[in-house]
Amino acid sequence: MTMGDKIDAVLDHVDKALPLSLERLFELIRIKSVSTEAAHAQDCRDAAEWLAQDLRGLGFDASVRDTDGHPMVVGHNRADAGPHILFYGHYDVQPVDPLRLWETDPFEPVMKPLPNGDTAIVARGASDDKGQLMTFVEACRAWKAVTGELPVGVSVLFEGEEEAGSPNLMPFLDKTADELAADAIFVCDTDMWDRDTPAVITMVRGLVSQEIEITCADRDLHSGIYGNAARNALQVMGDMIASLRNADGSVAIDGFYDGIRPLPDAVRAQWQSLPFDDEGFLSDVGLSIPAGETDFPVLEQVWARPSCEIHGLWGGYMGDGFKTVIPAKAHAKISFRLVDGQDPEKVRDAFKAHVRNTIPADCSVTFTDIAAAPATVMALDSPFLRKSLGALTEEWGRKAALAGTGGSIPIIGEFKKRLGCDSLLVGFARFDNRIHSPNEKYDLSSFHKGIRSWVRILAALAED
Amino acid sequence: MTMGDKIDAVLDHVDKALPLSLERLFELIRIKSVSTEAAHAQDCRDAAEWLAQDLRGLGFDASVRDTDGHPMVVGHNRADAGPHILFYGHYDVQPVDPLRLWETDPFEPVMKPLPNGDTAIVARGASDDKGQLMTFVEACRAWKAVTGELPVGVSVLFEGEEEAGSPNLMPFLDKTADELAADAIFVCDTDMWDRDTPAVITMVRGLVSQEIEITCADRDLHSGIYGNAARNALQVMGDMIASLRNADGSVAIDGFYDGIRPLPDAVRAQWQSLPFDDEGFLSDVGLSIPAGETDFPVLEQVWARPSCEIHGLWGGYMGDGFKTVIPAKAHAKISFRLVDGQDPEKVRDAFKAHVRNTIPADCSVTFTDIAAAPATVMALDSPFLRKSLGALTEEWGRKAALAGTGGSIPIIGEFKKRLGCDSLLVGFARFDNRIHSPNEKYDLSSFHKGIRSWVRILAALAED
Numbered sequence: 001m002t003m004g005d006k007i008d009a010v011l012d013h014v015d016k017a018l019p020l021s022l023e024r025l026f027e028l029i030r031i032k033s034v035s036t037e038a039a040h041a042q043d044c045r046d047a048a049e050w051l052a053q054d055l056r057g058l059g060f061d062a063s064v065r066d067t068d069g070h071p072m073v074v075g076h077n078r079a080d081a082g083p084h085i086l087f088y089g090h091y092d093v094q095p096v097d098p099l100r101l102w103e104t105d106p107f108e109p110v111m112k113p114l115p116n117g118d119t120a121i122v123a124r125g126a127s128d129d130k131g132q133l134m135t136f137v138e139a140c141r142a143w144k145a146v147t148g149e150l151p152v153g154v155s156v157l158f159e160g161e162e163e164a165g166s167p168n169l170m171p172f173l174d175k176t177a178d179e180l181a182a183d184a185i186f187v188c189d190t191d192m193w194d195r196d197t198p199a200v201i202t203m204v205r206g207l208v209s210q211e212i213e214i215t216c217a218d219r220d221l222h223s224g225i226y227g228n229a230a231r232n233a234l235q236v237m238g239d240m241i242a243s244l245r246n247a248d249g250s251v252a253i254d255g256f257y258d259g260i261r262p263l264p265d266a267v268r269a270q271w272q273s274l275p276f277d278d279e280g281f282l283s284d285v286g287l288s289i290p291a292g293e294t295d296f297p298v299l300e301q302v303w304a305r306p307s308c309e310i311h312g313l314w315g316g317y318m319g320d321g322f323k324t325v326i327p328a329k330a331h332a333k334i335s336f337r338l339v340d341g342q343d344p345e346k347v348r349d350a351f352k353a354h355v356r357n358t359i360p361a362d363c364s365v366t367f368t369d370i371a372a373a374p375a376t377v378m379a380l381d382s383p384f385l386r387k388s389l390g391a392l393t394e395e396w397g398r399k400a401a402l403a404g405t406g407g408s409i410p411i412i413g414e415f416k417k418r419l420g421c422d423s424l425l426v427g428f429a430r431f432d433n434r435i436h437s438p439n440e441k442y443d444l445s446s447f448h449k450g451i452r453s454w455v456r457i458l459a460a461l462a463e464d
Numbered sequence: 465m466t467m468g469d470k471i472d473a474v475l476d477h478v479d480k481a482l483p484l485s486l487e488r489l490f491e492l493i494r495i496k497s498v499s500t501e502a503a504h505a506q507d508c509r510d511a512a513e514w515l516a517q518d519l520r521g522l523g524f525d526a527s528v529r530d531t532d533g534h535p536m537v538v539g540h541n542r543a544d545a546g547p548h549i550l551f552y553g554h555y556d557v558q559p560v561d562p563l564r565l566w567e568t569d570p571f572e573p574v575m576k577p578l579p580n581g582d583t584a585i586v587a588r589g590a591s592d593d594k595g596q597l598m599t600f601v602e603a604c605r606a607w608k609a610v611t612g613e614l615p616v617g618v619s620v621l622f623e624g625e626e627e628a629g630s631p632n633l634m635p636f637l638d639k640t641a642d643e644l645a646a647d648a649i650f651v652c653d654t655d656m657w658d659r660d661t662p663a664v665i666t667m668v669r670g671l672v673s674q675e676i677e678i679t680c681a682d683r684d685l686h687s688g689i690y691g692n693a694a695r696n697a698l699q700v701m702g703d704m705i706a707s708l709r710n711a712d713g714s715v716a717i718d719g720f721y722d723g724i725r726p727l728p729d730a731v732r733a734q735w736q737s738l739p740f741d742d743e744g745f746l747s748d749v750g751l752s753i754p755a756g757e758t759d760f761p762v763l764e765q766v767w768a769r770p771s772c773e774i775h776g777l778w779g780g781y782m783g784d785g786f787k788t789v790i791p792a793k794a795h796a797k798i799s800f801r802l803v804d805g806q807d808p809e810k811v812r813d814a815f816k817a818h819v820r821n822t823i824p825a826d827c828s829v830t831f832t833d834i835a836a837a838p839a840t841v842m843a844l845d846s847p848f849l850r851k852s853l854g855a856l857t858e859e860w861g862r863k864a865a866l867a868g869t870g871g872s873i874p875i876i877g878e879f880k881k882r883l884g885c886d887s888l889l890v891g892f893a894r895f896d897n898r899i900h901s902p903n904e905k906y907d908l909s910s911f912h913k914g915i916r917s918w919v920r921i922l923a924a925l926a927e928d
Contacts, residue, residue, distance in 0.1 A: 035785075036783070036784055036785025036786065036787070037783065037784055037785070038784065094787060095781070095783060095785075095787060097781070097783065163785075163787075164785050164786065165786060191689070205688070205691075207788075209786055209788070211786075216750075216751065217749040217750050217751050218749055218750030219565075219749060219750075219898065219901050219902070220900070220901040220902070221749060221900075221901065222871070222899050222900040222901070223771065223773045223775070223799065223801065223870070224669070224801070224869065224870050224871025224872060225655070225766065225870055225871065225895065225899075226749070226766065226870070227669075227766060227771040227773050227801050227870050228713075228755065228756035228757075228765040228766055228769055228770075228771035228801070228870070229745070229746065229754045229755060229756050229762045229765045229766050230746065230749060230751055230755060231751055231753065231755040232755065232773055232774055234705070234774035234775075234776075234777045234796075235705060235708075235709060235755075235773075235774050237702070237705075237777070238701070238702045238703075238704070238705025238706045238708075238774065238777075239702075239705070239706045239709075240702070241698070241699060241701075241702025241703070241705075241706070242702045242703045242705070242706030242707070243706070244699075244702075245699060245703075249692075281693070282693065282694065282826075285681040285682055285683060285685060285690070285694060286680075286681050286682030286683075286826075287680065287681050287694055287695055287826045288825075288826040289695065289824055289825060289826045290693045291692065291693060291694060291695040291696065291699075291824075292692035292693050293692075298693045301692040301693045302689065302690065302691060302692055302693050305692055306692075307687065307691040307692035309687045309691050309696055309699075309788070309790055310696055310698035310699050310702065310780065310791075311687070311698075311780050311781050311786070311787055311788055311789050311790075311791070312698075312779070312780035312781040312782045312787070312789075312791075313698045313701070313702075313777055313778065313779050313780055313782075313794065314777065314778045314779075314782045315776070315777050315778075316774065316775050316776035316777055316797070317559070317561070317775050317776040317797060318776045318777075318778045318795075318797075319500070319501065319559060319561065320500055320501055320502065321499075321500025321501070321559075321627075321628050322500065322628065322629060322673055322675070322775070322797060322799075322834050322835070323500065323558055323559060323627075323775055323776070323797075323900065324671075324673070324773070324775055324799055324872075324900065325775050325776075325900050325901070326773055326775075327774075327775070327776075330777065331782075332698075333780070333781060333782075333786060333787075335687065335786075335788055337687065337688070337691050337692070360753055360755075361752075361753060362746075362750075362751045362752040362753045370786050371786070405688065405689075406687070406688050406689055406690070406691050406692070407686070407688025407689065408688060408788075431689065434683065435686050435689075436684065436685075436686040436787065436788065436789050437683050437684040437685065437686070437789070438683070438684070
């Protein structure tokens, strides 16, 4: 049996077994593994146990590994010869609030027909990242079912704290660097270029995230007594937030842009060759005016320029009716997406200095540091990259794109640093997947052709 | 028995019956009559019923009157001759959140010794307004107990929606204008000048309050995909809030100051003669820099200048951990305190125009109108005012002050318009009562000498 025949047989198996693959995905989705909410700690462990058991069923040497947070899942299916790859995904999901905006139960996946003839799998984690990671697991299952083996040696690492900033990943990688050693790392947590065009991502933005609390008076006050004279923490927070951005969309923090390496002309040229519709990108979500730096096109704003976003903001009276309180405290969750050359700790320090300089002298601020990861840029001359692009092009019938991403996958930098290996980001999510939002979905075609793509990539990696 | 002897006997009775007066106040406080929270609707009715029953026990013709919201309590104790007064108070209270900042149960009053030898009654409503309104009820009780009658004819009106902006008061006053007709109106919802100096307030700020919702994208977005390019509703809200104030502390809304009548020189001179410590006023609450217009002293900022305050602000992810969402919506509760000459509806319209002009063209805003009441200024030549000042001066041994207040008591304007009568604002609260805040308190001396003050005022009003 030639490799070509094997691939055809495995792909055929994938097509026929799709209903069973979906059933397993639904089982995993039903486990409410929200990593940032303490109430779901056991659910996170349950998801890890489910994955380890599933991998063992495929012949992997797989186990759940404790950390100081939610556990990791590690599995190995080693080969006697040829390259060995490490596959990474995460089994934790984002919180579901605001729950009232979900049309169906976030943890009970439903199949909904889409206007384009495709079908949506609607649920929290359907795309990010349970649907994506299961494309790889199902591809392995199909190879095993048809040929009894995998084309190359495979290790998997499934994390349970990606949505919480991966606080326990670094020590875990240090401990397991030898065990996880690989010739190439594949990460499945990203989008396709567009509905029909697969992509391998080679640039990932970094992330610095902070929670801040601004305090003015030592108690909440009544505006009928103090209104005008006493500093209002919500006004101070508003002033601070406004001070973060210039009118031209740039970030107004001193030193924020220090060290940034400009986008290589070759990369820019390649991006410009990609079909990208600035207006359509925004109008799809009800907007029309790009919010970032006015002298950069939208694609560069989201892939190659650093950002500052307010993710949460609260203070004062938020209940029914009205309360004429002058709040003493205001809170915000703020992050910065970083690009190549920015130092996360310097950005963090610059932000803190900016806030301290902005608030009135009789107010104070407390910072809680969350994540800090630099941007990463991958080598473009890797044979693993070339083979993956070829396999993707074959499956989708469209030339696979080399792309960037506005997202941050801190593990990419950690893999490089701790395992000494570049990562290839291959994912089958689509722009309209509403990840992190109500009614998250994964297209059935993403899931199905994603599995088929990994079948082909595993075969391509085995070739000389 | 001369009037002087009667007063002495009634005051003596007040002193001896104080423990019983406190027991009744505690009963009223334990009824959780939070008017802005739907869950407490029955509690509001219970408080009204409690008051009506208590008044009937004193010989008032009293009843609970339904409205479209929480009910009113009306009671009459008419006299054959002499002036007839109307007394107003409110039995509803502010919400108690944040509950964790309360040292004791907000609805279980406790007596706590104060460093100055006084005693604090700590509870929600202890001061605002249950403690205050009961000073009048207890004074009536003492007159009845000792002399069997009141020195003047008295009607009372207790409202249950003052903290919710009195939405049903106007139609109620229209319906009951004849029944509530009086020669003077007394309102007990204000502060003394300082710990030892009583005050009658003749200027009350108006209030315009709004809830606003800003919408940018048509859904929450992921900053890893849209960060930088998609407008962030919390950034837009921050920009809008910052745009409301100029660097000199003035409000930056076009037309906001239109029509304001300057403070009469005589009033300013009188205020300047009052002992007021700008620094101490702020340092008492942990602040040092006045936030209002830099060219006005603090007392004028809070009594005679209009303000803009953000009372509540929320949007995005406010839970544990972190979520890199670009929120589609941001919410705020905002109010303006108004001064003599400002038109509430014009201020409201100017604010709306300001917001619409401030937000980006592809974002939208929804306004919910809450309250709108103009400032009120009372005639200074009333005999009722002169007699009240005299009675207060006698009780406290200090010349009673003519003062302003930064608070808004919309009913004052409604009484003037619908009952054709000025109101005298006489209250015994103190600056440090933490009204609307956790650990609200009323000093025992406020309660005790407040009762005694009303005993004297009722007598003074009966004199020619």
